[in-house]
Amino acid sequence: xxxxxxxxxxxxxxxxxxxxxxxxxxxxxxxxxxxxxxxxxxxxxxxxxxxxxxxxxxxxxxxxxxxxxxxxxxxxxxxxxxxxxxxxxxxxxxxxxxxxxxxxxxxxxxxxxxxxxxxxxxxxxxxxxxxxxxxxxxxxxxxxxxxxxxxxxxxxxxxxxxxxxxxxxxxxxxxxxxxxxxxxxxx
Amino acid sequence: xxxxxxxxxxxxxxxxxxxxxxxxxxxxxxxxxxxxxxxxxxxxxxxxxxxxxxxxxxxxxxxxxxxxxxxxxxxxxxxxxxxxxxxxxxxxxxxxxxxxxxxxxxxxxxxxxxxxxxxxxxxxxxxxxxxxxxxxxxxxxxxxxxxxxxxxxxxxxxxxxxxxxxxxxxxxxxxxxxxxxxxxxxx
DNA sequence: GCAAATACTTAAAGGCTGTAAGTTAACGAG
DNA sequence: CTCGTTAACTTACAGCCTTTAAGTATTTGC
Numbered sequence: 001x002x003x004x005x006x007x008x009x010x011x012x013x014x015x016x017x018x019x020x021x022x023x024x025x026x027x028x029x030x031x032x033x034x035x036x037x038x039x040x041x042x043x044x045x046x047x048x049x050x051x052x053x054x055x056x057x058x059x060x061x062x063x064x065x066x067x068x069x070x071x072x073x074x075x076x077x078x079x080x081x082x083x084x085x086x087x088x089x090x091x092x093x094x095x096x097x098x099x100x101x102x103x104x105x106x107x108x109x110x111x112x113x114x115x116x117x118x119x120x121x122x123x124x125x126x127x128x129x130x131x132x133x134x135x136x137x138x139x140x141x142x143x144x145x146x147x148x149x150x151x152x153x154x155x156x157x158x159x160x161x162x163x164x165x166x167x168x169x170x171x172x173x174x175x176x177x178x179x180x181x182x183x184x185x186x187x
Numbered sequence: 188x189x190x191x192x193x194x195x196x197x198x199x200x201x202x203x204x205x206x207x208x209x210x211x212x213x214x215x216x217x218x219x220x221x222x223x224x225x226x227x228x229x230x231x232x233x234x235x236x237x238x239x240x241x242x243x244x245x246x247x248x249x250x251x252x253x254x255x256x257x258x259x260x261x262x263x264x265x266x267x268x269x270x271x272x273x274x275x276x277x278x279x280x281x282x283x284x285x286x287x288x289x290x291x292x293x294x295x296x297x298x299x300x301x302x303x304x305x306x307x308x309x310x311x312x313x314x315x316x317x318x319x320x321x322x323x324x325x326x327x328x329x330x331x332x333x334x335x336x337x338x339x340x341x342x343x344x345x346x347x348x349x350x351x352x353x354x355x356x357x358x359x360x361x362x363x364x365x366x367x368x369x370x371x372x373x374x
Numbered sequence: 375g376c377a378a379a380t381a382c383t384t385a386a387a388g389g390c391t392g393t394a395a396g397t398t399a400a401c402g403a404g
Numbered sequence: 405c406t407c408g409t410t411a412a413c414t415t416a417c418a419g420c421c422t423t424t425a426a427g428t429a430t431t432t433g434c
Contacts, residue, residue, distance in 0.1 A: 003399065003412055025212070030390055042413050044392065106344050119348065137351040138359040141337070144345070145360065146329065149336025157293050158331070161306065164324040172325040172374070173332065180367040187359070190381055190430070217421055229382050231423070 004036050008046045012056040019057060019098025027054065027098070054105060061099035062118065065092050069121050078128040079178045085125055086147055086174050093151040100151070129181045139181055146177055191223050195233045199243040206244060206285025214241065214285070241292060248286035249305065252279050256308050265315040266365045272312055273334055273361050280338040287338070316368040326368055333364055 014035055019027045029050050033040040047053045072088035073081055093100040122140050131139050150173060153159060159166050201222055206214045216237050220227040234240045259275035260268055280287040309327050318326050337360060340346060346353050 006412075028390065029392085038412095039414055040391075041393085041415085045412065050391070104339070104343055134351050134355070135359070137349055138356040139363075141340075141346060141351075141356045142333065142360040142363055145336030145340055146333050147336065148340055149332030149334065150328070152291070152339070153328075153332055153335055156291055159328060162324055164321050164328075168321070169325040169328045172322070172372075173329040175372045175374075176326075176329055176367045179370070179372045180363045183366070185359075185362045185366045187362075193381075215421065216423085225381095226383055227422075228384085228424085232381070237422070 004038055006036065006038065006042060006046050008056065011043060011046055011053065012060050015053055016057045016060050016096075016099050016102070019102060020096050021098065024054070024057070024098045024101035027057070029053065054102065057099065058102040058105050061096065061102045064096075064099065065089070065103065066118055066121065068092050069118070073121060073124060081125050081128060082143075082178055082181070083171075083174050085121065086170075086177075089147050090151050090170065093155065097155055100155075104148075104152075126181070129184070131181070131184055135184055135187075139184060143177060143181075146173060191225055193223065193225065193229060193233050195243065198230060198233055198240065199247050202240055203244045203247050203283075203286050203289070206289060207283050208285070211241070211244070211285045211288035214244070216240065241289060244286065245289040245292050248283065248289045251283075251286065252276070252290065253305055253308065255279050256305070260308060260311060268312050268315060269330075269365055269368070270358075270361050272308070273357075273364075276334050277338050277357065280342065284342055287342075291335075291339075313368070316371070318368070318371055322371055322374075326371060330364060330368075333360060 011032060015027050015032055018032060018035065022031070029043050029047075030040045032053070033043055036042075043053075047056070068088045068091075069085055072084040076084050119140075122144060123136065125143075126136050126139055129139070150170060154166060159169070198219060202214050202219055205219060205222065209218070216230050216234075217227045219240070220230055223229075230240075234243070255275045255278075256272050259271040263271050306327075309331060310323065312330075313323050313326055316326070337357060341353060346356070
């Protein structure tokens, strides 16, 4: 009965890795316990329940994504910043599909401030486009929608029916986004 | 032991309704059986397994969405068509969140042609914008991404952190989409 | 009216969640 | 260094879900 040294943090990281391997929805207390050679019940000392576990993975993923996006954004402005951010976003989603899926759950009660850094950074991108409220928020929502929509449709295989190169379409979407942000239509 | 008259179709419709009520992920063979006052095992004569059941809901939802979009599109062109389609899409997703969620699963083996009518219609919208390949496909992918991204972020509560009216942002996104389609940036 | 097909039930195995109670390892204090 | 306490993990169990197999009863069609 050697003790393994479980921790909420270790469990969360392992759960995130597991999510990337087998899909976020398949992350289960039992599967996670198996990975540590431990009985499922052992996890309940460190994590409230499976919902809590998944919320922790979501927070981890949001933090990682924010880090990556911040690094991509450093020293860039305008379209350069837009493209760097977008590629960091999409890159993270492709490398870590399970973690990315985790970011999409509703973490209501938990931590409403988790999306904050993300929102701050996307606003930073828009600084290069001279938009004032409420246009800025509208543009931000559209931008986020485009990124998330593209990435999740791509992941779900929604673009596989057409031979057109998926990366090429992505870059054209960024061109289009840049164009519309530079010339945001008046209300 | 009165016979209820189960059918794959009836089960699928009931499952879709259930999905809208309790969420697509919570649609379960047991819950569905309960609704018909029948034992879970009874469903397995009509439906292969829970995966099959969910795939059927997805196909139903895709068909319904296509119908609705077709009706919205009838007799319209250009921005008019774009807005009508977009509103039909978003309206369906809001009225039928469970069904909409179903459309996002990968129905690999099942029926690769399920997304066909959808793709055809979105191409019909783009006819008003005089785009030729590969721009047309790029624009279509961006459009779909924007719709899906907006709708799913909205459903996940991603826009609730800011007071800006969510409908207003939506219409501005459509304006922006129309603008960028009319003036699609050259490669 | 009867045989055969069909619809549903019972039974059962296996997996997952989560709680409660038991055991044992680790650790601080005297 | 040993004792007592805390914390980590296990065992045991209840409840729910999936899915298969076998049984029963109802309907259908000849």
